[in-house]
Structure formats: C-alpha cells, structure tokens
Amino acid sequence: MSAVRSRRNPINPASNTAAEQRVECRKCALFRICLPKNVDSKDLAALDAIIIRHKPASRGQFLYKSGDRFAAIYAVRSGSVKTYRSDDQGNEQICGFHLPGEMIGLDGIVGNRSTSSARFLDTAAVCEIPYHKLEDLLLQIPQLQQELTRLLSREIVVGQWQLSLLGRKKADERVAALLCNIADRLQQRGYSPSDFNLPMSRADIGNFLGLTIETVSRVLSRFQKERLIQVTGKRITLLAPAELRRLAAHDSLH
Amino acid sequence: MSAVRSRRNPINPASNTAAEQRVECRKCALFRICLPKNVDSKDLAALDAIIIRHKPASRGQFLYKSGDRFAAIYAVRSGSVKTYRSDDQGNEQICGFHLPGEMIGLDGIVGNRSTSSARFLDTAAVCEIPYHKLEDLLLQIPQLQQELTRLLSREIVVGQWQLSLLGRKKADERVAALLCNIADRLQQRGYSPSDFNLPMSRADIGNFLGLTIETVSRVLSRFQKERLIQVTGKRITLLAPAELRRLAAHDSLH
DNA sequence: CGGGGGGTTGATGAGTGTCAATACCTGTGG
DNA sequence: CCACAGGTATTGACACTCATCAACCCCCCG
Numbered sequence: 001m002s003a004v005r006s007r008r009n010p011i012n013p014a015s016n017t018a019a020e021q022r023v024e025c026r027k028c029a030l031f032r033i034c035l036p037k038n039v040d041s042k043d044l045a046a047l048d049a050i051i052i053r054h055k056p057a058s059r060g061q062f063l064y065k066s067g068d069r070f071a072a073i074y075a076v077r078s079g080s081v082k083t084y085r086s087d088d089q090g091n092e093q094i095c096g097f098h099l100p101g102e103m104i105g106l107d108g109i110v111g112n113r114s115t116s117s118a119r120f121l122d123t124a125a126v127c128e129i130p131y132h133k134l135e136d137l138l139l140q141i142p143q144l145q146q147e148l149t150r151l152l153s154r155e156i157v158v159g160q161w162q163l164s165l166l167g168r169k170k171a172d173e174r175v176a177a178l179l180c181n182i183a184d185r186l187q188q189r190g191y192s193p194s195d196f197n198l199p200m201s202r203a204d205i206g207n208f209l210g211l212t213i214e215t216v217s218r219v220l221s222r223f224q225k226e227r228l229i230q231v232t233g234k235r236i237t238l239l240a241p242a243e244l245r246r247l248a249a250h251d252s253l254h
Numbered sequence: 255m256s257a258v259r260s261r262r263n264p265i266n267p268a269s270n271t272a273a274e275q276r277v278e279c280r281k282c283a284l285f286r287i288c289l290p291k292n293v294d295s296k297d298l299a300a301l302d303a304i305i306i307r308h309k310p311a312s313r314g315q316f317l318y319k320s321g322d323r324f325a326a327i328y329a330v331r332s333g334s335v336k337t338y339r340s341d342d343q344g345n346e347q348i349c350g351f352h353l354p355g356e357m358i359g360l361d362g363i364v365g366n367r368s369t370s371s372a373r374f375l376d377t378a379a380v381c382e383i384p385y386h387k388l389e390d391l392l393l394q395i396p397q398l399q400q401e402l403t404r405l406l407s408r409e410i411v412v413g414q415w416q417l418s419l420l421g422r423k424k425a426d427e428r429v430a431a432l433l434c435n436i437a438d439r440l441q442q443r444g445y446s447p448s449d450f451n452l453p454m455s456r457a458d459i460g461n462f463l464g465l466t467i468e469t470v471s472r473v474l475s476r477f478q479k480e481r482l483i484q485v486t487g488k489r490i491t492l493l494a495p496a497e498l499r500r501l502a503a504h505d506s507l508h
Numbered sequence: 509c510g511g512g513g514g515g516t517t518g519a520t521g522a523g524t525g526t527c528a529a530t531a532c533c534t535g536t537g538g
Numbered sequence: 539c540c541a542c543a544g545g546t547a548t549t550g551a552c553a554c555t556c557a558t559c560a561a562c563c564c565c566c567c568g
Contacts, residue, residue, distance in 0.1 A: 116414060153361060160369060168345065202546075253345075468556090469557075
C-alpha cells in the first residue's frame with residue numbers, strides 16, 4: 001500500500017514544511033483552470049487553508065484505491081494520473097488520463113467510498129482537498145459551490161464523449177480522437193499541442209480505448225506511415241492535425 | 255420541434271391546472287429515490303413550489319435538444335426517456351435510458367447548453383426543475399445542495415460503468431449486463447425484476463451497447479434458446495437471472 | 509388489401525483480437 | 539563501461555467476433 005493520502009503517509013510526513021508546498025492557489029500556474037478559478041479573492045484564503053499540497057510522488061504510486069473510504073478530492077498539480085475501475089477478477093478499465101489542473105476523485109462523493117483507483121503515470125503531484133472541509137466552505141462561498149457543480153457536470157459530459165468513442169468508432173478513429181483530445185488539453189495548459197509525450201503505456205491506451213496493445217501499436221505505425229504523426233516511443237509529433245481531427249470526428253457505424 | 259419545455263409548449267399549455275400536476279413530492283411514489291428525498295419537510299414546500307409537473311407526453315416527443323439553452327433539470331415521473339448525443343453528421347450515441355425517479359439534463363450545467371438530447375421512449379411525464387430557481391434554493395437548503403452533488407457524482411459512476419461495458423465486454427455480455435441493470439433498477443422502484451417491458455427499440459439497445467440491431471436480435475434469440483430469458487417482442491422474462499449476472503460480470507478482454 | 513416500420517434469420521467478409529516471435533528500451537549490477 | 543534481465547513495443551500469421559448486406563416475417567395502421 002503506497003497511497004499518498006494526507007494522514008499516515010510515509011513518503012510525505014511533513015505536509016506543511018516544504019517550500020514547494022507553500023504555493024498559494026492564486027500564484028499557481030493552473031489557477032485559471034482549476035477549482036478556485038471563480039472564487040473571490042477574499043474567500044480564497046479560506047480555501048487555500050484547507051488544501052494539502054503534496055510533494056511529487058513517483059510513477060506507479062497509488063493516490064487512492066477502489067473501495068477506500070472517501071475523504072478528499074484531488075487536483076492534479078503536475079505530472080499525470082490515470083483513474084480506473086477494476087472488477088472482481090481484477091480486470092481494469094481505465095476511466096481517464098488526467099493532466100494538471102484536472103480534478104479527480106469526484107466519483108467517491110455519492111457512496112462515501114471511491115469506485116475507482118488512481119495511480120500516477122509519471123512523477124506527479126496533487127493538491128488534496130479534504131471533502132468535509134470543502135463542504136463547510138461550500139455553504140459559505142456560493143461561487144465555490146457553483147464551480148464544484150460545474151466540475152461535476154463537466155465530468156459527465158466527458159463521460160458522454162468517451163461513450164461515443166467506445167460505442168461508435170473504429171480503432172483508428174479512437175486513437176486519432178485520443179491524440180487530438182490530449183493535444184487540445186495540452187494546448188489549454190499552454191503546452192505544445194503538436195509535439196508531446198504520451199505519459200501512459202500502450203497497454204493503458206489500449207485499455208482506455210477498448211483495444212489491444214497490438215492494435216494501438218499497429219494504428220500508430222500506420223499513422224506514421226501515412227505521415228499523419230511521428231512516433232518515437234512515447235514521443236508524438238502531430239504532422240497533420242487537421243486530418244487526424246477529421247478521422248477522430250468520423251462516425252463509422254451505420 | 256415538439257419540446258416539452260415550460261414556456262411556449264403547445265402540448266402543455268396549462269401547466270398549473272390539471273389535478274394530476276398537484277402531486278406534491280412528499281406524496282409522490284418516487285419520493286424515496288428522487289432529488290428531494292433528504293430534504294427536511296420544512297424546506298420541502300419551497301422546493302415543491304418551483305417544480306413544474308408536466309402532463310404525460312407521447313413517445314418520440316423531445317424533452318430537450320442538444321444545443322438548447324440550459325434552463326432546467328428534469329426528473330422522470332413516469333414512463334422512460336432516452337438521452338443521446340449527436341455529432342455533426344447527425345449520428346446518435348445513446349447515453350442512457352432513464353426510468354422514473356431518475357434525473358436528467360445534468361450535463362447542461364457546465365456549458366449553459368445541453369450537450370445531449372432527450373426523447374420519450376413511451377408515454378412519459380417529467381417534473382421540470384428550473385435551474386436558476388433551484389440554485390437559489392441550494393443556498394438556503396444544505397441538504398438539497400448535498401443531494402444534487404451526490405446525484406451528479408452518481409451520474410459519473412454510472413458513466414464509468416458504461417465505459418467498462420463498451421470497453422471490455424463482448425456482445426452477449428453487454429446485452430446481459432443491460433438486462434440485469436434494467437432489472438435492478440426496476441426492482442429498486444418496486445417493479446418485478448424478472449418480468450418487464452423493454453421500452454426501447456432494438457435499434458436503441460444496439461446503439462447504446464455499441465452493437466448493431468442484428469447482433470442484439472441474435473443474442474436475445476440465443477439467450478432464449480439457452481433458456482436464459484423468454485422474449486416476445488419488447489416483453490422480457492428472465493429465466494436464469496444468476497446465469498445472466500455471471501455473464502454480465504464476465505470480463506472477456508485479456 | 510397494401511404499405512411500412514420493426515424485428516428476425518442467414519450468408520459473407522472486414523476489422524480486430526489472439527498467439528507468437530522478435531526488437532527495443534531502461535535500469536541494474538558486475 | 540558493458541552485459542544482462544525484464545518489461546515494453548513492434549510486427550506477422552491466423553482465428554473469431556460482429557458488421558454488413560439481403561431476404562423475409564410480423565404486426566399495426568391506413
């Protein structure tokens with residue numbers, strides 16, 4: 001067990017000392033897109049005060065596990081995280097790859113335990129927002145309330161997008177859609193949308209897209225052969241983003 | 255255009271007159287599972303007052319359409335509703351089938367317009383909850399706030415379930431999973447879990463499950479041949495629910 | 509009686525999963 | 539610095555699931 005929870009956490013014993021952890025929300029590079037973006041500056045201190053800013057942890061670490069008692073939601077601060085749910089037999093279905101500025105753990109609210117697990121894809125750091133404290137603030141800060149609700153709603157919309165990905169698209173369309181989606185999200189965050197690292201393994205991609213490793217690999221190779229992308233391991237360069245987008249938008253069934 | 259919105263609605267001109275529409279939440283059969291279930295009785299009147307109880311409308315009617323300005327969320331009161339999103343080319347991906355007591359329209363919150371459309375699968379009635387009025391109440395009724403948040407979170411969990419359905423399961427497992435899921439939800443609502451009507455067409459089932467009509471039909475026929483179910487048109491009888499459940503839980507990939 | 513929509517069943521082939529062999533990459537220890 | 543091991547990715551051959559196309563049935567409605 002190697003969870004990065006606030007209490008009883010061996011790798012992060014001194015949560016409030018390291019300088020890095022002093023970065024207030026308003027000074028955080030992700031402020032514009034993160035939970036507190038619409039909170040009045042007068043209320044920001046209160047929110048800031050409940051947030052636990054974790055140090056970076058390494059690839060493979062668990063942030064939380066399916067079945068864990070729900071205690072907090074998390075914002076990715078750096079690196080990337082995958083969330084997945086596993087069934088009785090231990091099989092996994094990846095639910096999402098999460099980049100800096102995105103919130104995770106929202107599925108735990110309803111049942112008081114998480115239905116999914118979260119693991120770091122690379123060296124990554126999160127901000128932990130204890131939920132019972134957040135609930136108190138929601139009552140006092142309407143904008144925060146509103147922003148949380150929007151966040152949840154957005155998560156639903158993303159889920160719908162994923163449904164049409166898995167329900168209606170062929171292998172190459174799925175891969176193209178994922179590449180475009182990641183490119184878009186990177187661009188929102190100020191990174192290059194045409195040249196980036198895929199933080200996850202081929203197995204993760206395949207799992208997320210409902211494909212096998214081999215199919216993912218073949219599609220990427222074909223895209224490369226067709227001069228749509230340049231692949232070198234995890235490094236991806238989009239050579240023909242427009243064409244990829246066309247592919248991604250295509251609806252193959254029926 | 256035949257939307258059942260509160261304003262400018264031809265089929266429902268007198269929203270506040272029909273006796274049927276006087277059923278208060280606390281007297282509604284769905285009270286235990288619907289939005290107001292945890293609201294204090296003292297606060298219930300205020301919530302009751304903003305709810306618009308629509309008369310039943312007939313199969314095929316739109317409740318809202320993708321792109322509509324977001325103004326309300328809806329609770330299904332009777333009948334059933336499908337929600338779906340459609341892409342540029344007009345192709346649809348069904349996002350869910352919704353039974354009495356379930357809320358829909360939550361995806362519209364984030365962008366101020368709905369990303370999906372909703373249509374009645376049979377004669378169905380909804381309660382409309384104007385969102386700007388609901389927002390006012392959220393500030394005054396913490397339990398309502400909490401319940402809405404849980405609702406949104408539940409929706410996310412349901413989405414994750416659907417992901418594993420489409421991502422990891424074979425045709426027969428998907429069909430079995432859908433049958434079991436509907437059976438469960440009917441049971442929660444006090445109906446027979448082993449003998450029910452599928453309100454949606456085979457095309458809808460196929461679309462939802464990422465399969466073709468023909469495959470759905472074949473799987474149902476095979477299930478019947480194997481004495482797992484009894485099919486007569488839309489009428490389904492589960493003969494071996496345990497075996498169906500085993501199938502539904504099975505994870506085929508890898 | 510005819511027409512049309514929805515559902516079933518059959519034949520066939522495309523797309524992707526499966527299995528297997530090989531290459532590559534990364535970190536570890538000598 | 540190199541060798542090695544273990545995981546990760548690529549590529550190929552084959553099999554199987556499910557989509558496609560087509561014919562037909564059934565039932566409801568005009």
